[in-house]
Amino acid sequence: MSMDRAAYDDTYEEPTKRRMLVGLDFDGVIHRYSLGWNGGAIYDPVDVTGIRLLHHAGLAVAIFTCRDTQTVATVLEEHGIRTHQDVGDNNIFWDGGEDGRIVLVTNFKISAIAYIDDRAVNHKWGDNWGATSP
DSSP, rough: OOOHHHHHHHTTTOOOOOOOOEEEETBBBBBBBBOOOOGGGGOBOOHHHHHHHHHTTTTTTEOOSOOHHHHHHHHHHHTOOOOESSSSSSOTTOSTTTTTEEEEEEESOOOEEEEEOOOOOOOOOTGGEEEEEE
């Protein structure tokens, strides 16, 4: 049945299992953040290209931030990104909503296949702590 619909409706997307999630840090990844915290202002350009590319690849996106989630959600929406603000409503397995293109904005670390962060240092269980340095 879905094959027939897909043949005549190019907007139709085959239902899929849960989308995998990629977590993006806001400051330094989405927001340039050239002056650091600077009183909490979002003062530099915001680049949402990565969010759009991840969505195009079929991945869900969550933005991780220490900032007020409503402030970040508003900035993203001003750039054409639909958001859902996490207010502790158990979004541990966010999948992007019905169409996969709603970005969760959260202060919590939730389950993801990868995290993209400008300040991350990769270290896995069993690695030599002496070889891990910032």
